[in-house]
Amino acid sequence: MAEARSAAALSFAVTHDGVSVSYDQELLRDIWHGISRSYKRRTGRFRNDFMNGMFPANSWTLGLVVGAVAVFSVIKHDLSFGIFPFIQNYIVHYVFGDGYLGQSISIAVAGALLWLIFVQLLRLSIKTLLEYKGWMYESPGKPVSKATKLWLGVLHIISKAGPMLHSFQGALPRLPLPKLDDTVRKHLLSMKPILNDEEYQELEFLSERFRKGVGRRLQRYLTLKSWFSSNYVTDWWEEFVYMRQRSPIMINSNYYGFDTLNEHPTTNQASRAANLTYTSLQFRRMVDRQEVSPFSISPRTKVPFCTMQYERLFNTCRVPGEKVDRLLHWDDAKHVAVYCRGVWFKLIVHNGKRLLEACELQHQYDTILAHSYEPSEGEMHLASLTAGERADWAKTRRAHFRSGVNKTSLNDIERAAFVVILDDEETHYDPEDPSKLDHWAHNLLHGKAHDRWFDKSFNLIISKNGHVGINTEHSWGDAAVMAHFTEWSLLQDIVFIGYDADGRCKGEAKEKLTPERLKWDIPSPALEQIRKSMEVANALIADVEMSLLVWTDYGKGFAKKLKVSPDAFLQMTLQYTYFKNQNKFSLTYEASMTRLFREGRTETVRSCTVQSSDFVRSMLDASKTPQERLQLLRKACDKHQELYRDAMCGQGVDRHLFALYVIKRYLEEESPFFDNIFPPTYLLSTSQTPMNQCEADAKGLSNDVRLRLITAGGGFGPVADRGYGVSYIVAGENTLSFHISSKRSADNTVSSSREFREELKRSLSDMKKLAEALEAPPKKIQ
Structure with missing residues (x-):
């Protein structure tokens, strides 16, 4: 559809008067806005990456260093440690000579190189600084050691430089590889409370054999990996724990998050959906612009941590494979996918010039909630494919969803910023009736199996009476990032944006767009697989029991x-x-x-x-x-x-043992120790x-x-x-x-x-x- 409209925007015709050119001004303007937005995003991303690469230095320090080299060169003092005369005499001299232009170029290049060396030394110093973990082991309420005081002071000064989201990424230290002896000892100690004397003695014997034998060889291979990778375990963890998991991810992997308990700002489903969509997109913009500061985990000062997972929060989907899944991420998405009463929609959130306001989004949600469409055959239960066995979903996707309208509609779901579910059930919190909260938890964890797209990075679930929840796919990131995003969105929604007296979004809609219904043509083999996936999912749902306690x-x-x-x-x-x-x-x-x-x-x-x-x-x-x-x-x-x-x-037990086990499987080594303890x-x-x-x-x-x-x-x-x-x-x-x-x-x-x-x-x-x-x-x- 988009390609056809683009082709129609500009057309040529040869007549007896010459070549006739016709064009659609509005459509060409939309195309120009799309190109302009893409250019601005790429420019902004390049600028942010450059600023992150030189943090805590900035462009002013570059000018300062170049200026200092220039000033000292005038008074015949070399501040560049020999870089300036080398460049002038051996490089620039042969091209521009010894005149004013040649000297200026030499000064600029020498100053830039000197500044670059300074920045790299500074970032290496920060990396060394962040390797200090003594502050973690100091008890609260007791005097802080001099080393920690000095460390906190330096870190506090660096934090004043205005770090962006990824400013510390390149300076973060690598995850340290624990010593084999320490890990084996800690593991043995952790098993003592749960084994009887005979079992413990056997494990003690196996541990000692492993420590002196095959464990040494596995540790050497893992040491090599730790030298040449950013993190010796994360890539294997994501692959083997998540992506190679062939059982359903619903319940077994995905997790959920709750709305506030005591605050119910509106019972209007469309209003709550619009406000939360808007605040979610505002958070996405903050991530894109790197305006989310690295979170401080210490009450004493700002301690930087890895922010990699924030990049995968939006525009991300897990795609099934027969043997291993893939995690796909797109740079941008101008729509969200919406499920309502068995029908899928594409809701536009960006008009090519700007993000739509919450009241403008509500107009689209109102339209969706008022729809009278009958779901096409298989559409209502289509999402159950994401709740069933991964290999079956991969085969069905490849056979029946890679061409025609099915491919287009599936792309609109998978490439959406996120998925919004307009639920047909009400949810409640009643302190006197815990069963209502239990039901809410079940609703968020699995729903009806066919009304959540479990592959998507997250589903924003809006209940019929305006309560909200989140269902999150686990492979892209952990709960801390999701909790940060949810907490920020709810705070903006309830406290800072709010609703009018009628419970609707504030403001007047300047642009009223119409959401697009997604179309499907699902063949019989795919319908049969949908039925099988529903059976698998329903069996899982019937088996799980949730009980919640608010104390x-x-x-x-x-x-x-x-x-x-x-x-x-x-x-x-x-x-x-x-x-x-x-x-x-x-x-x-x-x-x-x-x-x-x-x-x-x-x-x-x-x-x-x-x-x-x-x-x-x-x-x-x-x-x-x-x-x-x-x-x-x-x-x-x-x-x-x-x-x-x-x-x-980085001195735990399990991730080290997991990485050693992966190497053991690669090398096809025999290990009675791992046979006894793995998987835990x-x-x-x-x-x-x-x-x-x-x-x-x-x-x-x-x-x-x-x-x-x-x-x-x-x-x-x-x-x-x-x-x-x-x-x-x-x-x-x-x-x-x-x-x-x-x-x-x-x-x-x-x-x-x-x-x-x-x-x-x-x-x-x-x-x-x-x-x-x-x-x-x-x-x-x-």
Whole structure:
């Protein structure tokens, strides 16, 4: 269609009077605006890349260095360390001579080279500076060491230079490769709480053989990879954990995020969809212009971290393959794909000159919601292909969606900025009825299987009564980036943009565009595959159980009162809950980020430790006093914080073992050690949803407003068939939220997520009783 219109914009005809040229002014103007926009984007991207490459220097420093070289050359002093006379005498002299022009060129080139050397030395110095991680291991509330004070001071000065989103990317250090001996030792220690003596002795023997034998050889190969790659594990992690996964990504991989719980700004579905689409596109523009600052993970200063994942947040889609999927990203997209009552639409968000305003987008959403189209055959359940087996979807896509209208419409979905789902169900939060929140979580995690495009980087889900949620594909990025984007969008939507008195978008639409209905011609073999994918997806949906808990008796303030980390406190609570539920300890996964390093993603914190098991047993031992339990809790929390810091600093266990295992498979080596431990089975998989990543934007908001903006965070499906998945968020001083998932078919989840939730309530109440021990002097444990 676009190609035909472009051809019609300009036409030639030969007549007896000569050559006649006819053209469509409006269409040519649209083409010119498209070319102009593309040029501006490329120019802006080049400028930003150049500025990032020379950060923290800038163009002013270039002029300063060139000017200094020129001034000193006039007074016969060489400030260029011999570069200026070399260029003048051995290069420029033979072309321009020794006159004024030759000297000027020599000064400019010498100054630029000197400045370039200065910039590279400066960036190498920053890279060396960022390799310091001593600040991570200093306890809050205690005096800061002189080394950390100096480090913080220098970093604070550098942060004043106005870094953009990717300014630190080239200066971030590589993920360090841990020593083999350290990893084997830490792994063995992490297995001690969950193995009996005989099993532990066997693992100890296998570990020692591996450490002295094949492990050394695998480590040498991995060392070579770490020298010649930006990150020794990320490319393999994305390929083998995500892209080669052949089972459905719905529930098994994709995760979800919630709206605010206490604030419902409008019940108008079209208005909420338009405002959130608009704020999402504003965030995309900030990413394109690199106006999102590198997030500070430290309360003391701005600590830069890897921002690679932000680039893949928009205009991105996972494309199925028979053996391995691909992640495709496009530079730009001027539309979003919208699903409403079984019909797919293409909604324009950019008119060629500017982004449309929220009120202009609402006009299109109103049109979509008012549609009376009947879905074409197979269209209503088409998206279930993305919820089924990956190889089947790849074959169907290649056979039936690579030509004609199917190809055009599929491209419009896959190349969209993101997907918007106008849901036909209402969602609610009722503190007195947790089943409503459970239903909302199910709706966001999988919907009806056919009403989410699970391959897309994210689906923005707008319920019938105006609540919003997110379903996110996992391979492109992790929850921290998605949480940052969601938090910023909701803040803009609710606080800064808002709605009029009727709950509609503010302003008057200056341009009223009509959304385009996508057309399909789905043949019988594809219809049969859609049916099969629906069967697979429905079986997964029937098997998963979600139970959510919003706990308002206390929050992070209580953990601080106990003088422990809120995250460590909750991990110990989950260990206590799991033991009571299963009557045993199990290997526990807690996600930690490694984005202090270039292209870093996640690392595992093995939360079940000797110290945590000692604490849990003390809670069930009537002979232990509250003071003794509190002391054991603090020891367990201290150990957990040590493991968490190790993980963030690239000294974890799991990613190193994973990379060694990949090499072992490539080399086809035999390893009884890996046969015994790999893949690890985490029967308790946990993750904390980060928040307060938009503190600068939210500065000045009252406590009442902040309370209204509290969210339940997000969650994910069970990672292991016989395990629990638990996501949680420390939403405030007096609010904690938990998302608990499990499989109904599991024979060991006593189960169910609902029973785990009830046990968790009892555990949280038990933990509260420890506060009674604060006034009494602690007893020393021998």
